Amino acid sequence: MFGAFGKPRTLALLVSIAFLVAAAALGAIYIFQPKATIRITTGPEGGQARRFIEAFIKVAEKQHPRVHFEQVTVPDLASSAKALEDHKVDLALIRSDAPLPINGETLVILRHDAVAIVVPNKSAISSPADLSGKIIAIPVGPAQNDNSHALDLILNYYGMQPQAVKREFLAIDDIGPAIERKRVAAAVAVGPVGPGDVVDTVASIARATRNTPKILAFDDADAIVKRFPMFESYDVPQGGFKAKPKVPDDTMTTLAVNYRFVVPITMLDIVANAIGRSILATKAQLTNIAPTAAAQIEAPDVSDTNPLLPIHPGFAAFLNNGDQSFFDQAQSFLYIFGIPLSVGASLVTLLFSTLAARRAKKDRAATQRLLSIAQEAATAEGERLEALEKEFHKAVADCLGGADDEKADQWKTSMAIQHALRRFERHGEAAKSGSA
Incomplete structure (x- = not known):
């Protein structure tokens, strides 16, 4: 119990070192991790x-x-x-x-893909609002269901239910012939300006109809984007989907989706x-x-x-x-890691220092009590002397509980015990002499 400064301080030092080692290990793992x-x-x-x-x-x-x-x-x-x-x-x-x-x-952002509604050159369809009741071709491919869903959102903006426009999923080479035979009225393709589904769809329709198809503009693109922010307003440059003759024939605004x-x-x-x-x-x-x-x-x-x-x-x-x-x-x-570890080390050190201080105070109090027992035993008699002797033995046992602490503290404790013991021995000898 006595001389408790050594152990807590040593333990605190070891814990602090452990925290520093952990922080260094984390840093090393981050820097030198092989893969x-x-x-x-x-x-x-x-x-x-x-x-x-x-x-x-x-x-x-x-x-x-x-x-x-x-x-x-x-x-x-x-x-x-x-x-x-x-x-x-x-x-x-x-x-x-x-x-x-x-x-x-x-x-x-990886790419912007334009949403293009492609119609034959002499089509009566001049706006997305005219698609109601029509059959629309969508190129077959990995994104065909996503493209169909994009069409659903556009129809919703114009007040149409998805079922108002039927869809056929066709290979791009089959879209032109389907339009030429009036099997479908238009095509919806989603792709970049440059090589992709829109350019290929335009080419397919141009070959089959022997005429340059048109792309429908979204004059209310900004309003659509406000309602459906998954779209963005997108300007397609002249000739973005066909160089000669140019499709579109002038810069136009459409909708686009992006990959990210x-x-x-x-x-x-x-x-x-x-x-x-x-x-x-x-x-x-x-x-x-x-x-x-x-x-x-x-x-x-x-x-x-x-x-x-x-x-x-x-x-x-x-x-x-x-x-x-x-x-x-x-x-x-x-x-992220170093500050909590440093704070943790400081808190542990503070905790053990506080415990050490409290224990040292308790040790000093116990030592003082041994001295006071010795002083009181010099004049005590009868039952009071017996009570002091019991208290003395308990205090000695408490003192011995810290026998593995620092030698200096053991020496001070031993001196206090020996002092009290001599007092008891002297008082006992005096008591025997008086009774004789």
Whole structure:
């Protein structure tokens, strides 16, 4: 019990060292970890999205040999979002008009795909509102159900139920002949400006009808976007879908959806920052491998006050503040773990110091009590002397409980015990002499 300064201080020192070792180990694991695995959704089989993912993994693993991407196959874009929600992946490819993950935040925008309603040159259909009662062709492919859903939203804006417009899913080469035979009245295709479903659909109709088809403009695109923010207003340049003759024949406004990489809210800022920067930095290489899929890669707009999915704060910090050195990023990482560990070590040291001080105070009180027992025993008689002797034995037992503490404290305790014992012996001898 006595001399308790040594043990708590030693224990506190050991605990503090343990905290520092843990902090150093975390830092070492972060810096020297041989390989990190990032799980990523693949996109639908056969789609441009999957081709982009494959190109991205190839470039990213070459740039960062310690990073390994584990592909998680999903049948469609809705499943991609669900995989992120269920914590099965760390990086998911989504489309803005498909169901969005509730725990997702945007990293980069990969591509904008125009929603094009293509009609033959002499069609009576001049506006999306004229589609009621018509049969519409949609190109067969991995995104056909997503494209059909996009059409449902457009019809809803114009006050039409989805069932008011029938759909036929056709191979692109069959869409032109179907329109020429009036089997279908128009086609809805979703794709980029450049090679893709819209360009191919326009070409199919032009071949079959021997005339240049038209693209319907969305004059009320801004109003549609306000109601359905999964769309965006998109300006297609003259000749964006056919060079000669030009389709469209002038710059026109349509709707578009976008593809984006989304990460979970819980992803560390330093990780999201690194992935986002890597994608932007390798855009040129990705474009060489998959030009159609990668040419439009861009950072999200940090000034957007009402984004469809917020930008991950780790990547937003990079976009706002520019490049950060490794030490700036490592400092953020160490703040997460180092500060709590340091505070924990300080609290443990304070706790043991407080306990040591309390115990030392108790030891001093016990020592003082031994001395006071000795003084009182010198004059006590009878029952009081017996009571003091009992208290003395208990105090001695308490003192001996700390016999493995520091030698200096043991010496002081031993001196107090010997002093009290001599007092009892003297008083006992005096009592015997008096009785004789």
